[in-house]
Amino acid sequence: MGQANNKGYLEQTETIKTMIQTCIQCGTCTASCPNIEFMDITPRHMWRLLMTDHVDQLFSSKSFIMCSSCYYCTLRCPRGLELTNAMSQLKQVASKLRLKQFRRSSLFYEAFLNSVKNHGRVKEMEFMTNYFISMKNPVIPFAYASLGIKLLAKGKIRPEFSFGRKGKLTALFKKVAELEE
Amino acid sequence: MKYLYYPGCSLEGTSAEYDISTKVLMEAVDVQLSEIEDWTCCGATAAESQSHLLSYVLPARNLALAEKMNSSNQILVPCSACYLNLKKVEEAIKNDKDLLRKINSVLAQEDLVLKGDVIVRHLLDVLSNDIDIETIKETSQNKLSGLTVAPYYGCQCLRPFTIFDDPEDPHSMDELIRATGAQSFEWDMGAQCCGASNTSTKPEAGMVLVGRILKSAKGADAILTVCPMCQMNLESSQKKISHKEGIDLEIPVLFLPQFLGLAMGKTQNDVRLDLNLSNPGRLIKARV
Structure with a gap:
C-alpha cells in the first residue's frame, strides 16, 4: 500500500500532538534513550516536527520504531509528558497506514x-x-x-x-x- | 498470606522455570497462590503498538476475572510486562471513568464487569515488602556465601509506575541476595533496557543493548532477572555476542526465585535449572 498523504497523517496524529503540546524542547528524552544511536532523528526533534505539523518528515523516519518501551523518557520528562505512550501511538498510526518501514x-x-x-x-x-x-x-x-x-x-x-x-x-x-x- | 496469581503466557511456555520456581518459593515462605481462572494474554507490547483500546481491554479482562474470585484482592504477577499492563489499567480507571465505561462496554461481550477493586503487585514487590526476610535467612544458612550475583531489574517493573523501588537506582534485590549469604554485584546496568522485542524485530539494535549488559556483568557469578523477556534476551544470544565481541561473555542467568529456591535448599530439579538456556554449570560447581 502506498504512503498516506499529509492530511491523512494530520488527522491520525492530532491526539498525539495534544499529548506533547507543552514540550519545552529540553532534550531530556533524547539524552535518556537507550536506542538513540539507532535513530535517524532524535526524540526531541520528533516532538518538534509533530508540533509544527511536519508529520511527513516524522513518518519517513524510523526513530519511533526503535522505541523499546523502557520508560526512561516518561520518567524523566520535566513536563511529565507520557512520551513512551506517544511513541506507541505513533506506532499505531504507522501500523494503520501500513507504512513500509x-x-x-x-x-x-x-x-x-x-x-x-x-x-x-x-x-x-x-x-x-x-x-x-x-x-x-x-x-x-x-x-x-x-x-x-x-x-x-x-x-x-x-x-x-x-x-x-x-x-x-x-x-x-x-x-x-x-x-x- | 494469600494472593491471586497471574502467570501470563511466557510462564506457560518459554519461561516455564519462572512459573515453577515462583510456586516452589512461595510455598516455602508460606504463601498461597490462586491462579485467576480463565486468564488470557495481557497484550504485551503488541496491543499498544496496534490499538489503544485493545491495550486496555486485554489486561482489564483479567482484572475483571480476578474481581470475581474471593480469596484475595491482590494479584501477584512475576512477568514485568504483564505487571505493567495490568497496573496501567488499575491506575488509569481510578480517574478516567470514560475509559472505564468504554472498557466495560467491550467486556460486556463476555458478561464481565470491571469495578477496579484489585491491586496488582509485582513478584519482586511482594518478596521485598511482604515476605519475612528472616525466613529466607534461617532456611538458607549462608549456603551461597562466596557467590556474587548481579541483580538485573530491567524496565517495566520499575517504570513508569514507581511503586516499590527507585526507578533510576533500584536496590530491592540486594537484601534478598544478602539473605542467602551471597554478595550483590555492584554495577550500574540493573535498570537499563535489554532491548525488549527489538532483539526479534531489530536485532542490529537489540543485540547491542544485550551486549552492553553482559559486558558490565563481567566479574559476577550470575545475573538474576525478574522478567521473562529480559531473561530470554540475556540468555539466548550469549555465544553469538561473545563471538562478535571477541570476548567470553557467557554467564548463568537465573530467575530470582530459582536462585532463592536453591539457597533455601530446593534442588536444581525443583527450580528446573535444566530449562535455562544459559549454562548454570559454574554456579553449581561453586556451591549449589
Whole structure:
C-alpha cells in the first residue's frame, strides 16, 4: 500500500500532538534513550516536527520504531509528558497506514495478536510461524532457527495450530475494532 | 498470606522455570497462590503498538476475572510486562471513568464487569515488602556465601509506575541476595533496557543493548532477572555476542526465585535449572 498523504497523517496524529503540546524542547528524552544511536532523528526533534505539523518528515523516519518501551523518557520528562505512550501511538498510526518501514514490526505484532485472538494466550510457535509466513522472506527464519531448536528441545515451545477454530477472544477484538472505527 | 496469581503466557511456555520456581518459593515462605481462572494474554507490547483500546481491554479482562474470585484482592504477577499492563489499567480507571465505561462496554461481550477493586503487585514487590526476610535467612544458612550475583531489574517493573523501588537506582534485590549469604554485584546496568522485542524485530539494535549488559556483568557469578523477556534476551544470544565481541561473555542467568529456591535448599530439579538456556554449570560447581 502506498504512503498516506499529509492530511491523512494530520488527522491520525492530532491526539498525539495534544499529548506533547507543552514540550519545552529540553532534550531530556533524547539524552535518556537507550536506542538513540539507532535513530535517524532524535526524540526531541520528533516532538518538534509533530508540533509544527511536519508529520511527513516524522513518518519517513524510523526513530519511533526503535522505541523499546523502557520508560526512561516518561520518567524523566520535566513536563511529565507520557512520551513512551506517544511513541506507541505513533506506532499505531504507522501500523494503520501500513507504512513500509514499520512493516516488519507490524507483521510481528499482528501475528502475536492473532494468536491471542484465537487462543486467548500466545502460542509462541504458531505466532512465530505465522510471522515468518507473513514476512514472505525465506531468509529471515534462519536467524531464529538455532534459538527455535533450543526451545523445542527443552519443550518450551510446542507445535500448536488453530486452523478453523472459533477464536477465544474474537468477540472482544470485534467490539474494540467497532469502537475504534 | 494469600494472593491471586497471574502467570501470563511466557510462564506457560518459554519461561516455564519462572512459573515453577515462583510456586516452589512461595510455598516455602508460606504463601498461597490462586491462579485467576480463565486468564488470557495481557497484550504485551503488541496491543499498544496496534490499538489503544485493545491495550486496555486485554489486561482489564483479567482484572475483571480476578474481581470475581474471593480469596484475595491482590494479584501477584512475576512477568514485568504483564505487571505493567495490568497496573496501567488499575491506575488509569481510578480517574478516567470514560475509559472505564468504554472498557466495560467491550467486556460486556463476555458478561464481565470491571469495578477496579484489585491491586496488582509485582513478584519482586511482594518478596521485598511482604515476605519475612528472616525466613529466607534461617532456611538458607549462608549456603551461597562466596557467590556474587548481579541483580538485573530491567524496565517495566520499575517504570513508569514507581511503586516499590527507585526507578533510576533500584536496590530491592540486594537484601534478598544478602539473605542467602551471597554478595550483590555492584554495577550500574540493573535498570537499563535489554532491548525488549527489538532483539526479534531489530536485532542490529537489540543485540547491542544485550551486549552492553553482559559486558558490565563481567566479574559476577550470575545475573538474576525478574522478567521473562529480559531473561530470554540475556540468555539466548550469549555465544553469538561473545563471538562478535571477541570476548567470553557467557554467564548463568537465573530467575530470582530459582536462585532463592536453591539457597533455601530446593534442588536444581525443583527450580528446573535444566530449562535455562544459559549454562548454570559454574554456579553449581561453586556451591549449589
